[in-house]
Amino acid sequence: MIETMDQIFVLLQHWLMGLLPAALQPVAGVVLGVVAIVCLFPALFALTTVFERKGLARIQNRIGPNRVGPLGILQPVADGIKSLIKEDIVPLCADGVVHFLAPLLLVVAVFMGFAVLPMGRNMVLVDMDAGLLFFFAMGASTELSVFMAGWSSRNKYSLLGAMRAVAQMISYEVPLLMSSLSVVMIAGSLSLTKIVEAQNHYTWGLPHWYIFTPWGLAGFLTYAIATTAETNRSPFDLPEGESELVAGYHTEYSGFKFALFFLGEYLAMFSISGLGTTLFLGGWSAPFSFLGWVPSWFWFFSKMMLSIFVFIWMRGTLPRLRQDQLMNFAWKFVLPLTLVNLMVTVLWRFLGDGWQRWVFCSAILIVAYAGIGLAGMRRGHFGPRRYLYAE
Amino acid sequence: MNWAFYLIAALTVAGGLAAVLLKNTVHCALALTVAFAGLALFFLQLDAQFAGFAQILVYIGAVAILIVFAILLTRGSETPKGSVFSRNWLAGLAIAAGVFAVLGWAVLHSASVLPHETAAPTVTVLQIGNALMGRYVLPLEIVALLLTAALIGAVIVALHEKEGSR
């Protein structure tokens, strides 16, 4: 029974495949998986929007949407209908083809990333040997669509927003990759399923998740920071800053294309949270060995939603940064820390199994965090802006 | 030689052609990314998964972005009024055609001695990693050095000199 619950989606897929002739089965399997992902995550997106609005409302001491359906739970349906029937406005001088392709490319690239995420035991669409690389390759493609959207709108705010977004995403992609690399070094594989397997062990009932190691914790912190910037979420949401850029690169989009951007943004959040869960939080493995009977997909999705909650929480709490602060933070704080963390991971790898590696690695990381942090806090670093490159 | 090959080849060549023929520079850059993507698909078809993903990550994720940044920074994003081709474009075209003729002729004439269909090699990322860290560790280090040097060099070259500092 436990086994069946755990594998219920896999069994379902196989049952459906069994209804088809043998020649079509492989194709059908893939199609089923794709359909599942394409249906599931937009649904999650819809749910998340209403949760976000209600959560933000709670933080701001309001009630939030409560008119459509019980407790406002049907609000996304209303939103969806609205965006579908709204007029699709394309600016007169916009570059039509590029303007049209940009949201599509974004959503497609983001959806591709889900293909390699293991969402439960045996629940991965393509178990790729270089899964992590694939994920990042797809993530890198989204930058281009953001640029396309901003440039093709022929609007200076859009263009500025796009440039900001691309610069920010490129800058934070480096620490994102670097902090993931330490996991790769320890797990010895780029395959996400293998990374989860490597964490699915227990000592005294506690899991071997990488977040429970000094380098894993440090890596997770930098990963989380980079993730927030990569998905343009608050406090790094300046590409969309309403007060400065009138919503940035998607200013000139309306109707369903705008909804696609919105969807793409949330899907990126899901996928990158899912990756973080896989890399550091043990993926679909249970947090205690005695909870092993709970289906694995449940753990994956609860961990992912927990990360989403943290995103919402941060959005409700933190103010927005300035562009130069953002760049300084990426190159002068996060990147050095990830580099230190890489070296610590090497040390961890070769120090053997004793207690020494805990002491050494923790000590080095604490010293590095404190040192770089103190140096960054120093007066003058976050002072008034100097226009170095503006003409 | 299946339909996938022809499809990808058509995509890639079309992307490449568009990249050199279109008037608007940004369109050229975007067409170039199409060609890059086609090449990545070729790499996947050739069982070089790692190289394919690296191609996407490096070319689409970094080089294409660099190119569009450079276009915007040099104010080249507007469609130019006059000719986009240089004065001697005919000579250039002739030479390029000559090169293609010679290369194609050479390839077709040596088709008989080229190796035929072989079994797909199974290359895991682990093997690539071991090769990179073992046999190819020296080139790897040199490339790392080169990239560092290029990073610093590009920053210095592109760094704006303040007026009067010279």
Next chain:
Amino acid sequence: MMMQEGFVTFQTLGNGYVSPIVFYLWLIPALPIIAAGVIALLKQPKRKTASALAIGSLVISLFLSLVAFIHVISEPIMRSATAIIHANATGVLRETVNFTWIQVGAANVDLGWVLDPLSAIMLVMVSFVGLLIFIYSIGYMKHDENFTRFFCFMSLFAGAMLGVVIANSLLLLFMCWELVGLTSYLLIGFWYQKPEAAAAAKKAFITTKIGDVLFLLGMVWLFSQTGTLLFYNHGAGSIEAGALAGLLAQPAVRLGGGLTAAGAIGLLIFAGAAGKSGQFPLHVWLPDAMEGPTPVSSLIHAATMVAAGVYLIARVYPLMAAGALAGGTTTALTVVTWVGAFTAVFAALIAVAQNDIKRILAYSTISQLGYMMAGLGMGGVAVGIFHLITHAFFKALLFLGAGSVIHGCHGEQDIRRMGGLKADMPLTFVTYAIGMLALCGFPLFFSGFWSKDGILEAASHWSVARTPFYMLVFGVLLTAFYMTRQVGYVFFGYWRGGKTAHESPAVMTLPMVILALFAMGLGAIGTPAWPWFRAFLENRAVVFNLHGFAEPGLPALMIASTIVVFLGLGLGWRLYCGQAPKPEEPDVLERAVPVPWGWLRDKLYVDELYGVTVIAFYKWWARVADWLDRRVWGGAVAAVAWVFGLWSRLNRFLDNNVVDGSFDKGCEELAAGGGLLSRAQNGRVQTYLRILALGVVVLVLMLIWSSRA
């Protein structure tokens, strides 16, 4: 890749277990080096942080060194309890940790560290003396604005020196050796605003590099012969029996004069050691190195770095001693002995006529290093290293005392402008006197006596010649004499300087007191009655036995050396104490024997000799090259130009008179051709690319055509 296993190979005698202290021995040098790195990042005003980091790291290193030392002492007891000692009756407890650094083809370049009695005692000595001098430096460098930089360099030096000590690979040793040389350069030139300091730093660097080049040659030779640079590697190391047998068994490289390949490599390595340890003829840099701050002179140029050469010879002693002749000595060791003995007397002679307080000590250091080398050559590792250890303590003490005197006299270094300081600086005087007596070898209560006696005893038994013995005894006399002269000038008589002197702060005197205690007490571990030190190095049991004094010849030797010491002291006292001349007047001895005194005062003209030989040769060579450039090559160019000039003049003549009409036409043609050609050089990238592509086409066509033909 074999990353999981076999990253580090553990090799120990015994049952293959590596005790943690050996495994973490690398921390001892690493900590000061890390501290140096952190200090380097600090800003200049962070004085407290810098000194605290440097001293803190060295305290931990000292603690670890002591743990290692106790480990080495206690291990034989444990081993004999478990009867493993019988399995290794040959000897010395030696634990190593080796690992492969790089792989070049089939050859591995290994690095590693070793813990044996030799490295253990050196670790304790270096970190302890270093720590005291670090503490002293807080006081001495108090007013210097580059305090932070000073501690950075010092810390780096301490780490590198400890690295030299624990290295189990000639390569690792060489790396640390060069690092030590670098810090020495940096610290000599610490006050680089002074031209003398900058020149001295360059001189030190270049002179020691001459030795290091030969060292490198020896190292390469050794690697080519044995395929490894590890000292000890479970029987496969380069100075263990197997490799040595291989080195000796090669008749092809058996050189003249009984010199084997092992000996020749040893001599090349000795050249490096001679450079670092200031042995004649490469000693010239050491006196000039006194331009650095006094704690530097004390730590680097008296106690540790210059002793590194001696340590190196002790480390590769099996190589030097391999294939001993009948008399128990080898050509290599004979050379070492002669160089050492000559340096000992030579430097002592010069020291007699110097007037700079630190220069006297510098020549004394050279002389004592000569003693150590001679001791190594004649008596083996224990004799030389014992003198190294005792010397480190009392010479560091003397330098610190000299620093205290200089500090007290407001930067004055000329002993003729001092005097009567025993009343102004009592604590400095007492500790300095102790150091001086230890250096002279004052009988019984001072460590120098016992260690120097060991060397003299070894010299008296030496099978090759008696001359070194007499040279060394003469050196003892000179040592006692010049030290008494210095003390007489500085502490006795009346004050001849300007501003009155003052005693130094406690942070400076305390290290001196501690060092003084060691300068006296350390002799107790190496007396003939209780030769604990030798036993420790050679891993033998030691018993207290008063009959040790009664060995044949020993009492007579001790009495003789005592007499010589007293003779020197008495002479010095008679001539200098209480009646030292005024600064303007000539020295007492100078009045008596002006001509030889002048030679000695001018350091026996070695620098001048180099000036007129080596340096002059290079200058001449540079001039020759310059002349060749100007005259020969330049002349050739001028000649060609002239010929062409002539030719063109002829042309003009012809043109003007004969072919004027057709010439204009030709000119136009030429101009057109040039214009045509210049199109190819129009600075357009695309043109170049076009030509390149055409070239490709042509090449491919040629390739196909040639393969068809």
Next chain:
Amino acid sequence: MTPLTGYLIVAAMLFSIGLAGALTRRNAILVLIGIELMLNAANLNLIAFWRYGPHPEALTGMMFAIFSIAVAAAEAAVGLGLVIQIHRHAHTTDLDRMNRMKG
């Protein structure tokens, strides 16, 4: 036509297209785009020869391609940096107008 021939022909086409672009366009950035195409064509050749060569398990061609990708990234960075600097200096990216060595 064997598969290898097909890939080689496509690579030759891409190379020639890139060359044509590099030879005929005015804009320096577009010349760089052409060069990138040529490099990519070479990469395709490397991978194709590796795949159909006698020793695919030796990974030589693959490694060559990976290093070539890395070097091309460096080349693009430096090249575009130069173009930007030239634009600052001469206010043009037109190669036909960039024929003087004197600033």
